[in-house]
Amino acid sequence: MxxxxxxxxxxxxxxxWYLLLSAVLFALGVVGFLIKRNLITVFMSIELMLNxxxxxxxxxxxxxxxxxxxxxxxxxxxxxAAEAAVGLAIIIAVFRARSTLAxxxxxxxxx
Amino acid sequence: MNGPLLFLPLIPLVPFLGFLVNGTLGRKLPKAxxxxxxxxxPLLSFLIVxxxxxxxxxxxxxxxxxxxxxxxxxSAGAVHIDFGSxxxxxxxxxxxxxxxxxxxxxxxxxxxxxxxxxxxxxFAYLNLFLFFxxxxxxxxxxxxxxxxxxxxxxxxxxxxxxxxQKTSAADAGKKAFIVNRVGDFGFLIGIFLLLANFGTLxxxxxxxxxxxxxxxxxxxxxxxxxxxxxxxxxKSAQLPLYVWLPDAMEGPTPVSALIHAATMVTAGVYMIARxxxxxxxxxxxxxxxxxxxxxxxxxxATIGLVQTDxxxxxxxxTVSQLGYMFLGCGxxxxxxxxxxxxxxxxxxxxxxxxxxxxxxGLGGEQDMRKMGGLRKHMPVTFWTMTMAVLxxxxxxxxxxxxxxxxxxxxxxxxxxxxxxxxFVGLVTALLTSFYMFRLWYLTFMGESRDPHAHPHESPWSMxxxxxxxxxxxxxGGWIGVGRFGAFLAPAVGRHAAESGAGSLEIxxxxxxxxxxxxxxxxxxxxxRQRPGSAAQVAAAVPAGYNLLVHKxxxxxxxxxxxxxxxxxxxxxxxxxxxxxxxxxGLAWLLGGIALLGGAILQRWQSGNLRSYAxxxxxxxxxxxxxxxxxxxxxxxxxxxxxxxxxx
Numbered sequence: 001m002x003x004x005x006x007x008x009x010x011x012x013x014x015x016x017w018y019l020l021l022s023a024v025l026f027a028l029g030v031v032g033f034l035i036k037r038n039l040i041t042v043f044m045s046i047e048l049m050l051n052x053x054x055x056x057x058x059x060x061x062x063x064x065x066x067x068x069x070x071x072x073x074x075x076x077x078x079x080x081a082a083e084a085a086v087g088l089a090i091i092i093a094v095f096r097a098r099s100t101l102a103x104x105x106x107x108x109x110x111x
Numbered sequence: 112m113n114g115p116l117l118f119l120p121l122i123p124l125v126p127f128l129g130f131l132v133n134g135t136l137g138r139k140l141p142k143a144x145x146x147x148x149x150x151x152x153p154l155l156s157f158l159i160v161x162x163x164x165x166x167x168x169x170x171x172x173x174x175x176x177x178x179x180x181x182x183x184x185x186s187a188g189a190v191h192i193d194f195g196s197x198x199x200x201x202x203x204x205x206x207x208x209x210x211x212x213x214x215x216x217x218x219x220x221x222x223x224x225x226x227x228x229x230x231x232x233x234f235a236y237l238n239l240f241l242f243f244x245x246x247x248x249x250x251x252x253x254x255x256x257x258x259x260x261x262x263x264x265x266x267x268x269x270x271x272x273x274x275x276q277k278t279s280a281a282d283a284g285k286k287a288f289i290v291n292r293v294g295d296f297g298f299l300i301g302i303f304l305l306l307a308n309f310g311t312l313x314x315x316x317x318x319x320x321x322x323x324x325x326x327x328x329x330x331x332x333x334x335x336x337x338x339x340x341x342x343x344x345x346k347s348a349q350l351p352l353y354v355w356l357p358d359a360m361e362g363p364t365p366v367s368a369l370i371h372a373a374t375m376v377t378a379g380v381y382m383i384a385r386x387x388x389x390x391x392x393x394x395x396x397x398x399x400x401x402x403x404x405x406x407x408x409x410x411x412a413t414i415g416l417v418q419t420d421x422x423x424x425x426x427x428x429t430v431s432q433l434g435y436m437f438l439g440c441g442x443x444x445x446x447x448x449x450x451x452x453x454x455x456x457x458x459x460x461x462x463x464x465x466x467x468x469x470x471x472g473l474g475g476e477q478d479m480r481k482m483g484g485l486r487k488h489m490p491v492t493f494w495t496m497t498m499a500v501l502x503x504x505x506x507x508x509x510x511x512x513x514x515x516x517x518x519x520x521x522x523x524x525x526x527x528x529x530x531x532x533x534f535v536g537l538v539t540a541l542l543t544s545f546y547m548f549r550l551w552y553l554t555f556m557g558e559s560r561d562p563h564a565h566p567h568e569s570p571w572s573m574x575x576x577x578x579x580x581x582x583x584x585x586x587g588g589w590i591g592v593g594r595f596g597a598f599l600a601p602a603v604g605r606h607a608a609e610s611g612a613g614s615l616e617i618x619x620x621x622x623x624x625x626x627x628x629x630x631x632x633x634x635x636x637x638x639r640q641r642p643g644s645a646a647q648v649a650a651a652v653p654a655g656y657n658l659l660v661h662k663x664x665x666x667x668x669x670x671x672x673x674x675x676x677x678x679x680x681x682x683x684x685x686x687x688x689x690x691x692x693x694x695x696g697l698a699w700l701l702g703g704i705a706l707l708g709g710a711i712l713q714r715w716q717s718g719n720l721r722s723y724a725x726x727x728x729x730x731x732x733x734x735x736x737x738x739x740x741x742x743x744x745x746x747x748x749x750x751x752x753x754x755x756x757x758x
Binding site for chain 1: 717718719720721724725728
């Protein structure tokens with residue numbers, strides 16, 4: 001390996017790239033949340049947004065050498081796991097009751 | 112202050128103290144104590160006034176006394192108004208009448224009101240009245256006078272409606288108050304005009320300002336005096352605002368005597384005499400005063416001819432006599448008017464108190480048709496009343512003769528219109544004599560017309576004031592208008608006719624007495640010699656008789672012209688504007704806002720998950736924009752400087 005390539009590999013990925021990725025992921029999540037009709041896809045979009053945020057947390061934690069951000073990521077993961085458990089249960093209940101998962105048709109609290 | 116102390120501020124304050132004590136604690140105090148407090152207050156005031164009068168008589172005090180260093184009430188720019196008292200001959204005479212006659216009537220009331228539940232209330236109001244009346248008379252400026260003026264109106268309202276459980280009494284109180292409001296409005300405009308034109312309300316200053324300006328006649332002074340006249344017609348029950356006084360007889364009889372005969376209703380005359388320097392500069396206003404006075408005198412006397420309620424006869428008689436005083440003022444014979452005011456206070460208070468004694472003795476009966484023959488049962492009342500009747504009819508040498516004669520002579524001496532007014536006054540004297548002797552015959556002469564009546568003489572606490580007033584009614588005029596006028600001259604000026612007691616005046620007096628005798632003779636014919644003939648006379652002219660019995664339908668006309676339209680308007684305003692438009696409209700508006708808001712917000716709450724999400728996203732975007740965009744810079748780029756004007 002020549003010096004240039006060593007320098008290339010020793011070089012860190014710039015902060016902005018992580019943030020850009022995070023933003024793109026978050027935007028994808030938002031768009032998915034807004035335009036998808038299937039309840040499960042909407043649910044997945046939420047997970048996508050959560051993880052986009054996790055990414056930016058980690059990025060900043062690394063940048064500022066602060067461990068708080070990383071701890072926060074764990075909290076988010078726990079909440080996301082719990083949310084997934086409860087959310088999927090609700091989705092199954094909704095499907096059983098309505099026989100559909102199209103969000104546009106699930107607009108009433110009671111049957 | 113130089114010279115001996117006069118204790119002027121105490122004259123109103125002592126009755127006020129009596130009012131405070133009786134008004135707050137009276138309910139719990141025994142009647143004897145209430146009466147003691149109530150009597151002590153006017154007595155003390157009377158003694159203070161007597162003391163002042165004695166000092167004046169002895170020459171150690173020269174009038175007018177202007178109290179110095181009184182507390183300031185209003186001080187705004189050049190306008191300076193204080194609580195100062197002024198005592199000049201005019202107010203000294205008034206104070207003597209008010210506190211003296213007032214005290215006698217307080218004494219009378221102790222007996223008259225002995226059985227009443229509201230004993231303490233009655234005396235508290237009576238003391239309150241004396242407080243305001245003395246303030247009115249003593250006030251050194253017209254605004255303070257107005258306070259007293261309104262205050263006596265309040266006391267009058269409270270006392271007329273003393274038996275407020277009775278609808279007629281409560282209504283009469285309201286009527287007195289509202290009609291007086293009309294007059295007071297004129298008075299108030301007059302005060303504003305004075306303030307606008309002279310920049311002060313102190314009587315002496317206005318007088319000096321006018322005296323220093325000999326060319327100042329008519330114009331604004333006419334406007335001011337006519338406005339003041341409107342106020343005077345309200346308080347002194349002159350045409351066209353006299354309607355409240357006959358109804359005010361619903362109050363207890365001592366009240367009728369004190370407020371509605373002797374003192375309060377003469378406040379209008381006092382006010383005109385007090386501001387005579389304004390009236391003197393306006394011949395038109397003086398003429399209006401004289402015409403109103405003469406017209407009222409005749410008008411009220413004709414109504415008095417046919418009344419059957421003993422107190423109403425006296426009420427119309429009061430209106431009529433006040434008309435004489437206005438006539439006197441109108442021909443600029445102010446001291447004659449005040450002279451008549453004084454003698455009238457004596458004999459009319461006596462008439463009312465004697466009538467009250469009759470009513471008391473008959474257990475509340477006021478209808479003269481059910482009286483008769485009381486001479487034997489109530490000798491003291493009969494004899495004192497006789498003195499008063501002779502005095503008001505104008506027989507020599509009773510008090511009424513001198514004062515009425517002075518006014519009539521002053522009117523006659525003026526010539527022209529004055530001669531007409533003199534003739535009206537003479538006819539009124541005939542009518543006065545007739546209706547007073549009619550009352551006298553119906554009440555005391557003949558046989559009792561009510562078999563169930565058990566008349567009895569009143570207690571001595573009531574008869575003592577009668578006797579004292581009877582003496583005053585006989586002797587009160589002997590001082591003579593000449594000397595009286597000379598005493599008053601510094602305050603009200605001098606009328607040319609008052610000094611010249613020529614043969615003309617003697618002939619006029621003889622004529623007046625002859626007319627009074629004619630009135631007596633007619634009453635004697637109709638009510639003693641042939642008792643049924645009065646009804647025959649009435650039947651002969653049914654139209655005229657009905658007109659008089661219904662008091663010229665003035666109450667009905669006022670009701671049609673003012674009361675009913677006003678009531679209809681108020682009803683309309685209350686029902687449609689206040690109730691439906693304001694209250695209903697407000698409720699409708701609030702409900703409408705809630706409904707409309709609900710209808711709009713309801714569309715938002717669609718239940719559609721994606722719409723919620725879209726709003727959420729929009730909100731997040733808005734928040735981001737708000738935080739991230741450097742607004743101050745952006746707006747500065749547009750040339751706007753929010754919150755940074757001038758930088």
